[in-house]
Amino acid sequence: MISGAATIRPLLAHSSLDPAGLHRLTAVAPAQLDPNADRPQTGDVPEPVYEDALARVMCGDSGRLLEVVGTLGANLVITSPPYSLGVDYGQAGYADDQPYARYLDWVRTWATTLLNVAAPGGRACINIPLDTNKGGKRAIYADYLRIFQDTGWEYQTSIVWNEQNISRRTAWGSWLSPSAPFVTAPVEMIAVFYKGSFRRPASGRRGDITRDEFLAWTLGTWTFPGANPRRVGHPAPFPEELPRRLIKLYSYPGDLILDPFAGSGTTLVASKRLGRASLGVEINPAFCALTIRNLQMVALAAAS
Helix, strand or coil: CCCCCCCCHHHCCEEEECCCCCEEECCCCHHHHCCCCCCCCCCCCCEEEEECCCEEEEECCHHHCHHHHCCCCEEEEEECCCCCCCCCCCCCCCCCCCCHHHHHHHHHHHHHHHHHHEEEEEEEEEEEECCECCCCCECHHHHHHHHHHHCCCEEEEEEEEECCCHHHCCCCECCCCCCCECCCCCCEEEEEEECCCCCCCCCCCCCCCCHHHHHHHCCCEEECCCCCHHHHCCCCCCCCHHHHHHHHHHCCCCCEEEECCCCCCHHHHHHHHCCCEEEEEECCHHHHHHHHHHHHHHHHHHHC
């Protein structure tokens, strides 16, 4: 942990140092993860709260990242933003129940920021639903495609993540009738964009993806289960398998990976395991603490 971490120090419980010199952290208390309903407010400029040899964590509003990092040069963005579904992220400085038009304006703001902090040839992999049902049927995936291209990103492809979550079937519309049947797609999308040119010359570097991985993952449908929110300690996590595949498919070892909605730190954990530098930005101090804990657990496991 480095200076500037006053906002999360109360959430970090330290014990003795292990031989690698890393602090062990206790779990974040549930009361700290969900203290109140979301409170809409202007997010703070991100400030650094943690750094190790590969990973950095900043606490604040990722839409204001450009104010503190300038030309960051991120080679790959991997993130799953809030979906405007009314999820309670705690005292996060973000309200997930804002009107949909305002939500899309917010998406445009951080999509523009990501373009400005990405390196030439940088990629962005955005995990979003195909559609949402809150406030009526909305084609949120189509809206993201439009907004990212409007802000200057180029579209490359889409990956269908079949997480096989049939538990979402809570409404049938007109049961056994063509009157108004309700169709649910138990999949999420990963929209892939790039800045400038999609081709990134190897320049003497080599990727670390295997032949079998490449053959399987370049097919546009991925099937693996999602993550358990209760087990992770975050209301909307994705599994490590998702960023692991994207990192190996779309980046070189040593690249910089950015997650502007770090959550529980899954993208940073996967990056660390794969030898990539990473930066995670998270607006909720409790989730920053959770990310730090998860990063240090990876380092502790590697040192044992």
